[in-house]
Amino acid sequence: MRICVAGGAGYIGSHTAHHLAEVGHEIVVLDNLLTGHRSSIRKGTTFVHGDVADPLAVRKALKGCKAAVYLAALKAAGESMTDPVKYAKANLSGTLNFLEACIDEGVEIVVFSSSAAVYGAPVRLPIDETHPTDPENFYGYTKLEIERVLGWYSKLKGLKSASLRYFNAAGYDPAGLIVGLEQNPANLIPIVMEVACGVRKELQVFGGDYPTPDGTCIRDYIHVTDLARGHALALDHLASGGETFSVNLGTGRGHSVLDVAKAARTITGREIPHRIVDRRAGDPSELWASSSSAKELLGWEAEHSSIEEILETTWNAYRKNGLG
Numbered sequence: 577m578r579i580c581v582a583g584g585a586g587y588i589g590s591h592t593a594h595h596l597a598e599v600g601h602e603i604v605v606l607d608n609l610l611t612g613h614r615s616s617i618r619k620g621t622t623f624v625h626g627d628v629a630d631p632l633a634v635r636k637a638l639k640g641c642k643a644a645v646y647l648a649a650l651k652a653a654g655e656s657m658t659d660p661v662k663y664a665k666a667n668l669s670g671t672l673n674f675l676e677a678c679i680d681e682g683v684e685i686v687v688f689s690s691s692a693a694v695y696g697a698p699v700r701l702p703i704d705e706t707h708p709t710d711p712e713n714f715y716g717y718t719k720l721e722i723e724r725v726l727g728w729y730s731k732l733k734g735l736k737s738a739s740l741r742y743f744n745a746a747g748y749d750p751a752g753l754i755v756g757l758e759q760n761p762a763n764l765i766p767i768v769m770e771v772a773c774g775v776r777k778e779l780q781v782f783g784g785d786y787p788t789p790d791g792t793c794i795r796d797y798i799h800v801t802d803l804a805r806g807h808a809l810a811l812d813h814l815a816s817g818g819e820t821f822s823v824n825l826g827t828g829r830g831h832s833v834l835d836v837a838k839a840a841r842t843i844t845g846r847e848i849p850h851r852i853v854d855r856r857a858g859d860p861s862e863l864w865a866s867s868s869s870a871k872e873l874l875g876w877e878a879e880h881s882s883i884e885e886i887l888e889t890t891w892n893a894y895r896k897n898g899l900g
Contacts, residue, residue: 577815578602580641580683582628582674583648584621585612587758588689588745588800592645594618594754595804596811606637607648613756628670634677643685643815644678645807646671649718652762653693654856656715667718672725679733685814686726687807690739690822692796692863694720702828702866705741712860723822730820738810743796743826743865745803747886748893755893764836765797769890772846773899779848781833783855788862792833796826796864799880799889809874818873826865827878836883843887844900 579596583589584605589612597603597618605617608627617623626633628648638644649667650656656663678686693716694709711717726737746765748754758766770776784791806825814820831839834850841848870876880886894900 577643577811578604578641579811580604580606580637580644582606582637582644582646583612585609585614585617586647587756588803589647590616590754590756591749591800592647592804592807593621594749595801596645596808597621599808604637604641606633611759616754616756628674631673631677634674635681638677638681638683641681641683643687643811644674644683645687645811646674647689648674649689651691651715653713653715653859654762656713656718657857660714663714663718667715668721671722675725675729675735679729679735684734684736685811686735686737687810688722688726688737688739690723690741691716691719692741692743692824692826692865694723694741695863697860698862701862702864703824704866705822705824705869713857727820736814736818737820738814739822740803740806740810741822741824742803743798743824743863745800746797746890747799747801747880748889749801750880750885750889752892752896755896757893757897764795764833765886765890768837768840768848769844769894771848772840772844772891773894775899777849779837779850780853781850782853782859784852786861788832790832790834793859794830794832794862794864796828796830797836797881797883797886798826798878799886801880802878806870806874806876809876813874821873823870823873824865824867825870825876826867827881828865828867830862830864831883836887839883840887843884844891
């Protein structure tokens with residue numbers, strides 16, 4: 577199947593595009609390379625250098641595609657609270673432009689990169705797909721609105737879709753084939769690695785007084801390779817007659833910020849100093865998933881998502897970039 581991967585030179589996108597090619601699909605990557613790496617695009621993959629806001633570039637990338645995977649979005653929850661207009665343009669307008677082109681070009685299936693941020697503060701744990709959706713940050717709001725649009729497009733236009741609600745994507749390709757580092761990362765694990773490498777002086781921990789065992793936020797970390805496989809399984813499910821759905825991709829367990837820092841010290845052999853600072857707006861104290869629906873619907877389970885494998889593969893990527 578010919579598949580367009582929007583954002584396919586980025587962190588999750590490059591892993592997903594690589595896996596889809598590995599299992600036999602023909603891939604077209606659409607990326608503006610603002611945060612992605614051309615070196616992360618698999619050799620032999622068709623590449624269209626362009627933005628999802630550019631109708632001509634999008635239609636060029638979608639030509640002849642039966643399916644699309646959409647990973648082209650801004651994702652820093654904290655930034656979304658201080659610059660919502662930027663996130664509205666990228667995550668709402670850009671996505672809607674892409675979906676319009678999908679309909680015009682006859683694309684039948686879209687797999688959408690959603691987020692656990694659609695749930696907001698948990699009213700129960702683990703979070704399953706029946707949990708209320710009440711985002712606490714603007715980033716989560718943008719993801720939820722696109723999910724709703726996709727639901728309507730499925731009913732009105734026949735565009736079937738899967739919305740994959742990731743928890744915290746982390747790690748790198750275990751084979752070491754993809755090592756393009758995130759630029760200006762806002763997520764915990766790459767920031768921890770930058771401290772370990774000396775790129776940053778210390779780890780700032782946003783809040784030390786949450787109602788958790790060590791006072792720091794707890795999150796569900798999912799290996800990017802497991803996410804990539806989830807995209808492939810979602811595409812297969814829809815292509816074989818499945819209907820539009822939303823599903824969690826997580827591990828069912830959580831690690832605190834200080835847990836991650838401690839494990840990283842062991843794996844890197846570095847001190848990784850940290851300092852507690854004020855909380856960020858829109859940060860729930862705990863988020864971790866139930867992925868039983870993904871197992872039942874797609875046969876998906878996390879296989880590479882121990883915190884040790886996540887940190888080891890990330891540290892390997894930093895060392896391959898000469899930073900370890």
